[in-house]
Amino acid sequence: MKIAELKPVFCQGGYRTWTFVKVTTDEGIIGWGDATEYLRAQASAKIIQEDLAPLLIGEDPFNIERLWHKMWVASYVGGKDLSVAMTGIETALWDIKGKALNTPVYNLLGGKCYDRVRLYYDCCDAFGADAPWGKALLKADTSLKGVAKQAQFIKDKNFTALKMHSVGLPERPAISRSASLSAISRTAEKVGVIRSVVGDDVDIAIDINGRLDLPSAMALAKALEPYRMMFMEDPIRQDESPGSYKRLAESTSTPIGTGENLYTIWDFRNYLEIGALDLVLPDICHAGILQGRKIAALAESFHLPLAPHNPNSPLSTIISGHLVSSIPNFLALELIGLEADVPWVDSVMSPKLSSLVKDGHLELPSGPGWGVEINEEEVAKHPYEEVWYRRVMEAAVPASKRS
Numbered sequence: 001m002k003i004a005e006l007k008p009v010f011c012q013g014g015y016r017t018w019t020f021v022k023v024t025t026d027e028g029i030i031g032w033g034d035a036t037e038y039l040r041a042q043a044s045a046k047i048i049q050e051d052l053a054p055l056l057i058g059e060d061p062f063n064i065e066r067l068w069h070k071m072w073v074a075s076y077v078g079g080k081d082l083s084v085a086m087t088g089i090e091t092a093l094w095d096i097k098g099k100a101l102n103t104p105v106y107n108l109l110g111g112k113c114y115d116r117v118r119l120y121y122d123c124c125d126a127f128g129a130d131a132p133w134g135k136a137l138l139k140a141d142t143s144l145k146g147v148a149k150q151a152q153f154i155k156d157k158n159f160t161a162l163k164m165h166s167v168g169l170p171e172r173p174a175i176s177r178s179a180s181l182s183a184i185s186r187t188a189e190k191v192g193v194i195r196s197v198v199g200d201d202v203d204i205a206i207d208i209n210g211r212l213d214l215p216s217a218m219a220l221a222k223a224l225e226p227y228r229m230m231f232m233e234d235p236i237r238q239d240e241s242p243g244s245y246k247r248l249a250e251s252t253s254t255p256i257g258t259g260e261n262l263y264t265i266w267d268f269r270n271y272l273e274i275g276a277l278d279l280v281l282p283d284i285c286h287a288g289i290l291q292g293r294k295i296a297a298l299a300e301s302f303h304l305p306l307a308p309h310n311p312n313s314p315l316s317t318i319i320s321g322h323l324v325s326s327i328p329n330f331l332a333l334e335l336i337g338l339e340a341d342v343p344w345v346d347s348v349m350s351p352k353l354s355s356l357v358k359d360g361h362l363e364l365p366s367g368p369g370w371g372v373e374i375n376e377e378e379v380a381k382h383p384y385e386e387v388w389y390r391r392v393m394e395a396a397v398p399a400s401k402r403s
Contacts, residue, residue, distance in 0.1 A: 035088025
């Protein structure tokens with residue numbers, strides 16, 4: 001069996017572009033992968049079509065480790081666009097291999113450690129079905145009362161973990177990385193409201209989206225200590241300084257994690273060997289299955305848990321679920337609340353993602369490969385549309401001047 005064709009397939013996914021990758025073999029087996037990233041989707045697609053596909057046509061799709069290194073070495077230097085492109089192809093190869101051998105991918109990864117995958121609900125910032133995600137961005141209740149309602153909603157759906165976001169930080173493209181005392185106090189108050197609703201039954205994480213300098217990150221982490229957070233995510237840009245993360249982690253009892261913009265075992269090694277993190281948060285559809293397993297093993301050697309980033313496509317959730325079900329140091333997998341996603345989130349893949357999410361857990365399908373298929377007709381109804389930079393520019397316009 002040989003690889004015959006590789007093709008990126010765009011699908012507009014609300015606040016991000018879902019990028020599926022279709023790999024076809026000469027025996028007619030089709031594998032689906034995921035290369036979803038918030039921005040520069042066309043860059044990753046161009047790399048797949050113009051740079052990587054010529055390297056792989058005619059190769060045996062079973063030789064996944066060899067082909068990964070072939071792509072990596074040929075590309076000379078890494079980075080987000082390359083890693084995402086490579087992952088889209090690699091994950092499609094796993095689907096092909098599972099289908100050819102008539103077994104789920106998790107069996108190819110050593111089998112299950114967990115029968116169900118624990119999910120954490122993202123996000124607890126407002127009450128309302130379309131908030132804060134979705135193309136329409138309908139108005140929702142972002143007050144503390146609204147946040148409390150959302151926390152209760154998440155708890156009632158039997159999720160045992162959730163994530164929320166900070167309050168009062170400068171919005172992109174503002175360049176300030178300092179948090180005001182008011183922002184720190186308001187964020188801590190928001191966490192306190194959520195904790196008062198969910199008690200000790202639900203873990204709470206907070207995502208800062210890489211927007212703070214070190215002093216502000218230290219101050220916020222200290223303010224959150226009484227609430228016994230599950231983790232504080234990306235307080236500082238992770239591509240800038242493992243040393244700053246080390247100082248932060250040593251300054252607080254709030255667990256510090258990062259990783260969605262780190263893509264290889266070598267990236268994570270730079271953090272873990274100096275003791276800069278309390279847990280790792282890779283995105284499996286940015287790093288891939290091969291690197292994801294190695295990153296998990298590296299974290300395990302330091303006795304650290306893994307909680308993957310995953311605000312991506314429904315296929316990304318399935319792919320990530322196969323990996324984390326097979327590793328012992330798994331903590332929880334991110335899931336954007338299906339009520340808050342685009343209406344077609346349940347139409348582009350079968351079986352539907354909603355049919356697999358039960359009581360705050362993902363129940364993986366038992367079919368071969370990923371156990372799911374992409375509906376290309378439905379995907380074609382939602383063509384590519386750039387949304388990331390548009391939202392950034394809209395945020396830069398004062399509310400009084402918006403039409």
